[in-house]
Amino acid sequence: MILSAWLGYSELVELGTNNVEGIKVVLPEGHNHDDMIRLSPKAFAKMKRLRYFISRGACFSGGVLSYLSNELRVLDWSNCHLPSLPSNFHGEKLVVFKMNEGRIKEINCWKFKNLTVMKFSKCKFLSNILDVSSCSNLERLDIEMCENLVEVHDFVGFLDKLVSLNLYRCLNLKSFPRHLKLRSLRNLELWHCSKLQNFPQIECRMEILSYIQLEGTPIKEWPSSIGYLTPALNLLSLYLDQCIHQLQNQKELCLSDYSIMLKEDERYSSINVCFTGIEHLSIEGSKDLLCLPISIPHLQVLKDLSLLIHTNLAGYLIRLKMLHLTNILTAFN
Template sequence: MHDLIQQMCEGIVLDENRWDPRKRSRLWRYEHIVQVLNKSKGAERVEALSLDMSQVSRTIQLSPKVFEGMDNLRLLSFFLRDGYWYKNPTSKLHLPQQGLEYLPNTLRLLHWDRYPSASLPSNFHPENMVYLKMPGSSLTQLWEGDNVHLVNLKVCDIRRSKELIKIMDLSGVPNLEELDLEGCRSLVEIPSSIQLCRKLTMINVSECVNLCGFPSDLRLTSLEEVNLECCPGIWELPKLPSTVKTLSIYSSGIKQGMCSIHGDWIVLVWMGQSGHDLKPQ
């Protein structure tokens, strides 16, 4: 039944224009997407573009203005299936040295595995963004400057971005729920403005081996999961709320024996090489 419904939906989209994929609202087939990426002018009807990069057999050179004119684009996804992640150590999508010059401000979901540039376009104002996922990217920073307002952003996943030096000021991200920075080995600091993310449920900075600046107070009332594994530069456990259910400090620099948590016991604490009992006060 699911396959039948999918075929029906695909047929409806194809019927929007049988000959020119630029005139369709959604693109998912490799050959159609490549055609549009090579000639994007006139693709203003496209609302969603999703490419399984495991289907990409050759390198695709993108223009810095490849998305110019796609002013209705709400979903952009260049993804690798789990089984292909380690089989494809480099991106098949290449950008010129200056990177992208344009992304539509209409984007609500941006998923780009192994994004090949150091930053997003300086004229990109993603106030509509809800979901940002760019694991394994070449990003050194997300945006230039700190005056970024991401009032709708709920998920930010840029794990394994080994060149990432800094993240944005989080005071402009009041609705953030998940922040995944695992394996961002060049990251040195989490801004204190994270304390303004009252809806944050999960923060993962595991394997951020150069991270040394971390807020001492994380008493966010929605927080449930904190992962500080393999962060030797974090020496003190931050103050945490009683809502935290999972705390992982394996191979971190934390030596403090007391945990500043008021209320219930944490359900699960990974200790590993830290080796001290943590008790709520």
């Protein structure tokens, strides 16, 4: 049995039945919160087979929700007034978990082993994303405009199937995973996280990463492993914006298996500026590199350069003390 409720059923108070497998509550456009459809917590106690609950305009009347079916696959709940989920809800079958403008204070997904999508937006009371170590199938983690979020659990950095990690406008985020080992990641958005100052260590080559957004995030410390972000390094230069000047303090950079052919034009001018302080540069393992991803004339303090393939670099490296060249294509004049 699937139950859909629209405005006109002002009191859905005792519809609980063991046959209900889905509820979708939609408040028509143009109506405000005073028109919300009211549900009874007692009704949910009887819905042992409930597989999905989608709410776009429902609230509870007559008590506190103490039970949610552990058969739930989809929990998509806007304006949820609960500070936490019922303690007897384990969510072992939950696949999609979304909340918009809710009052939830923390997320503990320690049993959500089948979860693939988690999205929270404008949850102003949310302060922590706790242990997600059992969420090994998580593919999308979108936490947007949760302005009081302070901490994201370290294990988020080790979710092997994670494709998208988005923390847009989490203004008070300070504690982010210290290590990232996200081989499947394609999209990384940390823009306008105005209190996040440290970028995590990259523990593996993130070869399919194609989009990075760090605009408005004042990163002060960059790891030497930032080269593992290739091939997204060219995109990095486009979206660093306010924090790009901090990379001028970077002294060591390793680009492994770097095969992107970059040309000197305005699109890459920012990456040349941000790496002007590099003293040790290693570009190794590439077979297709025809020009360097960083313009040599900008590396005024470079002391140690290791290249697999190089172009004509003569006349620029005025402070170079050590040079390693392998498979040379063009020799110095």
